[in-house]
Amino acid sequence: MGKIILTGDRPTGRLHVGHYVGSLRRRVELQNSGEYSDIYIMIADSQALTDNADNPEKVRQNILEVALDYLSAGLDPEKSTIFIQSMVPELYEMTAYFMDIVTVSRLQRNPTVKSEIQMRNFEASIPVGFFTYPISQAADITAFKANVVPAGEDQMPMVEQTREIVHKFNTVYNTDTLVMPDILLPSNDACRRLPGTDGKAKMSKSLGNCIYLSDTEEDVKKKVMSMYTDPNHLKVSDPGQVEGNTVFTYLDAFCKDEYFAEFWPDYKNLDEVKEHYKRGGLGDVKVKKFLNRVLEEELRPIRERRKRWEQDIPAVYEILKSGSEKAERVAAQTLKEMRAAMKINYF
Numbered sequence: 001m002g003k004i005i006l007t008g009d010r011p012t013g014r015l016h017v018g019h020y021v022g023s024l025r026r027r028v029e030l031q032n033s034g035e036y037s038d039i040y041i042m043i044a045d046s047q048a049l050t051d052n053a054d055n056p057e058k059v060r061q062n063i064l065e066v067a068l069d070y071l072s073a074g075l076d077p078e079k080s081t082i083f084i085q086s087m088v089p090e091l092y093e094m095t096a097y098f099m100d101i102v103t104v105s106r107l108q109r110n111p112t113v114k115s116e117i118q119m120r121n122f123e124a125s126i127p128v129g130f131f132t133y134p135i136s137q138a139a140d141i142t143a144f145k146a147n148v149v150p151a152g153e154d155q156m157p158m159v160e161q162t163r164e165i166v167h168k169f170n171t172v173y174n175t176d177t178l179v180m181p182d183i184l185l186p187s188n189d190a191c192r193r194l195p196g197t198d199g200k201a202k203m204s205k206s207l208g209n210c211i212y213l214s215d216t217e218e219d220v221k222k223k224v225m226s227m228y229t230d231p232n233h234l235k236v237s238d239p240g241q242v243e244g245n246t247v248f249t250y251l252d253a254f255c256k257d258e259y260f261a262e263f264w265p266d267y268k269n270l271d272e273v274k275e276h277y278k279r280g281g282l283g284d285v286k287v288k289k290f291l292n293r294v295l296e297e298e299l300r301p302i303r304e305r306r307k308r309w310e311q312d313i314p315a316v317y318e319i320l321k322s323g324s325e326k327a328e329r330v331a332a333q334t335l336k337e338m339r340a341a342m343k344i345n346y347f
């Protein structure tokens, strides 16, 4: 069987550069490599509803925003199946069967869910759907028999939990219906969990510390120039710290050597800039200006493609509709095989 990808995003806001380096950029590369027989990209609206039940309008609107971000970043509906999670109801039935083979204590141990519960102040009142979303994520991955999940570091516990579910299901029902997935993390550390512009652990839609793919040139510049750096690097002549310095983390994630010849010929590569900064004598403003040029280089084509797609919203919905129809056909087949393995295919 060929290699199959499943990955996706929650429609809780527009996509930001953390999504881009953590997963989206990789998806486009994999899509264009031609090495994958099927690529499924899911807009996880039901998952978004698990902590936004009272705000379905926000989720509905962001389905379109995320779809526009996908198409602008270079996902090609001819090569990748883009679909809406809730339009594939088979996923709910799969989730229900998986719930019978996962314990509450196993879910409680999931570190990403733990920190997300804290972040949302859910401690005393966690919606059941939110608590169990790793199980529904296992359904999303296995429904498409995906063996590769390109995602950021926060998704490691999810894929691990999916692997356990695959093993358990196949063992209990003596079948090979479900396929064991692997996470595909970005090769570069800075991309696995890009910090926010405030230097906080993770750039996240829910924390408001993002540079969005759809931000204007002016917005990006403003955000870069006010970014968190080394708080002890007060005078240009002071030696500076590169580790934990957000501007350098972003350069690690975005900078290519070829940008130096064009935008900053004083240096050949990022290592030379880092050395100078550490020695002292290189000011934050210069580094930030360079980062802004680099980001512009990456974001300009995305922004331009977005403008074109925004002129044809019906075409975007058509892509989501036909993608969802295809996804449902595939998930229905997997569900049929699961029910047969469980011997609950009565008629």
Ligand code: ATP
Binding pocket: 008, 009, 010, 011, 012, 018, 019, 021, 022, 023, 150, 151, 152, 153, 154, 155, 191, 192, 193, 194, 195, 202, 203, 204, 205, 206, 207
């Ligand atoms: P929310 O706050 O609603 O959970 P989010 O910003 O965390 O939103 P998700 O939709 O949960 O975004 O994540 C989508 C994908 O983007 C996942 O693969 C995740 O690993 C990746 N991702 C999200 N934020 C980052 C980041 N700061 N750095 C690297 N990857 C990220």
Ligand code: MG
Binding pocket: none
């Ligand atoms: Mg998230």
